[in-house]
Amino acid sequence: MAVRFLKNFARNVKATALYFLTGIILSALFQRYVPADAMASLFGKGNRGFGLLMAAAIGVLLYMCGGGTIPLLMGWLQNGMSMGSATAFMITGSATKITNLGAVKIVLGLKDFILYIAFTALFALLSGFLVDYVFF
Secondary structure, eight states: OHHHHHHHHHHHHHHHHHHHHHHHHHHHHHHHHSOHHHHHHHTBGGGHHHHHHHHHHHHHHSOOOHHHHHHHHHHHHHTTBOHHHHHHHHHHHHHTOHHHHHHHHHHHOHHHHHHHHHHHHHHHHHHHHHIIIIIO
């Protein structure tokens, strides 16, 4: 039983390690070298439509969990980011962490993997739009 567990654990680490390391490196570089005020102006209240799209797209690329996103978004919100862009970023960032994407692709296959990303992005955009234009 323990040998089987270790074999499965090693197989899972091997399948997701590259995705995990790539996501962490990209996220660290992004947080270190991209100024918060530049991101806030990109996602700002005067740039809502494009800001929503960019927030959803950038959220897909970064390795972010819900807890790790909160301090980053707080800085961006204080610098003028719209609530809808923050919502879109939070949804896509958490749902499309690179480790999650690697596992989804392995389990579901390429077609369902693409559908997963498309539906996540669509839901994030819709949620961000509702937050910006209906609630705030």
